[in-house]
Amino acid sequence: MIPASFEYVRAGTIEEAVAALREHGDEAKLLAGGHSLLPLMKLRLATPEVLVDIGRVDAMKGVCETDDGRLAIGSMTTHQDVMDDPLVREHCGVLAEVTAMVGDAQVRHRGTLGGALAHGDAASDLPAAILALDGTFTVEGPDGRREIAARDFFVDYLTTALQDDEVVVEVRVPKLDGDWGWRYEKFSRVSQAWAIVGALGLVKRTNGTIEEARVGLTHMGAVPVRASAVEDALAGNGPDAIADAAQHAADGTDAPSDLNATSAFRQHLARVLTRRALEAAAG
Amino acid sequence: MTNVQITVDGTTYEDEVEPRLLLVQYLRDVLGKTGTNIGCDTSNCGACTVHLDGRSVKSCTVLAVQADGATVDTIEGLASTDGAGGDGDATAGWHPLQRAFHTEHGLQCGYCTPGMIMAAADLLRENPDPSEEEVRHGLEGNLCRCTGYVNIVKAVRTAAAELRGEEVGA
Known part of the structure; x- marks a missing residue:
């Protein structure tokens, strides 16, 4: 099975990704690890005219602690890297445990946290986890950044609160203090x-x-x-x-x-x- | 068309590809490296498993353009020789996993085997001494439709022992 033809744009930065989305509007889709989007494209259930590849945007990878005492996980961090991250394991082990149950090893090596969440599939494991953690999404668009609470992010079947020209930059989850x-x-x-x-x-x-x-x-x-x-x-x-x-x-x-x-x-x-x-x- | 440079089994190739070309098609149709099989083509069965920058991936669900600049290792690059040496041992130079799938009869039709072995190689790199349960969990992304998994699991654990330097019984 082969996807329909599309134009391929590789974004090097978040700004380039947003600019490409702005230019191409709803004809464009973001490509992260591709493990939700590519199977849909191969079945021709999705036929975007432009794919904007954000899988190499380093600014959207990795985990850090935020000033308000949470963890910020870059949206392009792979499932495997989330599972292996020392900060996630120490402060939010539940996320590592749920992530370890996503797909299989090969899927976890390619699939990303932000990609899985932005796909908005209620059958996927991570949305319920981020919802239970009261996580938030930091998204960037042409007018800058905004934060969306997980309870407002998932709108309907395969539909999120993301606008056509917005990118999920990071996901923030609390540190679980106490027992x-x-x-x-x-x-x-x-x-x-x-x-x-x-x-x-x-x-x-x-x-x-x-x-x-x-x-x-x-x-x-x-x-x-x-x-x-x-x-x-x-x-x-x-x-x-x-x-x-x-x-x-x-x-x-x-x-x-x-x-x-x-x-x-x-x-x-x-x-x-x-x-x-x-x-x-x-x- | 997009230009890609991909190092496959130690050789660097440069090609113009359509963006929609899948990595597995690049390997098979462009490079002629047909050791990697296409099974379900829906990222379920794992027959197309290769290593992308050292980690196991399903190459039917990766675009060739996503592998631009990367290192890809396939089943074809696993053995250190072609195994047809003149010393009478047809398995000379085989990777311990290839040998163990042979000796433990970890296959019948063999279609899933390239993917099984590449998935197992990554598993053993991360966990050199997996329990039976850990092998089964680690290979859950690879389907075999004829043997069942008993001998596959046995083969992976036999190879693990050899890779750890332990004596493997005859």
Whole structure:
């Protein structure tokens, strides 16, 4: 399978990427690692006339600590480099753990954090993780930079709040201070496949009680969602409250039906996986 | 057309390519290096796995223009000789992984083997002594449709032992 013809532009800087997007408008697509876009192009589901390759923009690679005490991860950092990064491992180990479950080794060597997120696929693992972490996106366009909260970034099926001439420059996540536990439970048909449903449980533990719980759900709607009913039911309670709270994991979701699962089965999975994830995270 | 310069198995090539040309097509159709197979062509099966600047990638999901300036290593560059030496040993010069897939019968039709071996080579570089589970997890991006994976896993662990310098039983 061969993609339709396109013009190839390699951006050396963020400014060059933004300028190319501005010039070509909605005929252009950004190419990062290509592991979401190229398969779509080979199936001719996407036929951009111009590809702007940002995979070599060094200013969008690597991890650093920000002045406001968070981690800023360059959007072109590969999944493997996120997993291996000492700052991520020390301060936000949950992101390393979820990233290690994306695709397979070869995919993680090419795919990038920013590319996977900007693709906006609710079946992808990282959007739910960034949502559960209350992460933010730093995006740059012709008028400069702005920050978009994860809860505002994912708008609809494969649709984000990014404008046609904007580039995700970095993703910011908090440093998890205190006694946090986490677990991502992913249910898929075969080991490397997309999640039929995924549930990320993130728990801050204080003296045997759950001070704060967060649950991010993968593939339970057109966008990643938080199971806020579960989160509210757990705050201030002990781990013995998890089983009952997890019964509310599918509340308010709009899970799709497809060849792999009906909506009802997805709701069942969300409840079971949320319970498992939270029990492991609280343990 | 775009000019690319790519070093493949130690030789540097310079070619004019269409931007939509995939790396695996560049290897096979432009360079004639057909050791790397195309399987599913959808980045699932891993048959097309090569090393791009040292890391395993699926070359059906990389554009040749993305590999401009890079080093690509394929199955064809793995053995130190063509193996057809005159000393009576047909496997002379083979990489330990190639030898182990042979001795452990880690293949039937062999179509997935180039990708399996290249994925395993990167896995062993990162983890020289993987458990069975770690091999299975590390090779989850490579599908074999005929043997099952028992002998493949065995072959990777046998090669790992040899690469660590341990005596491998006959």
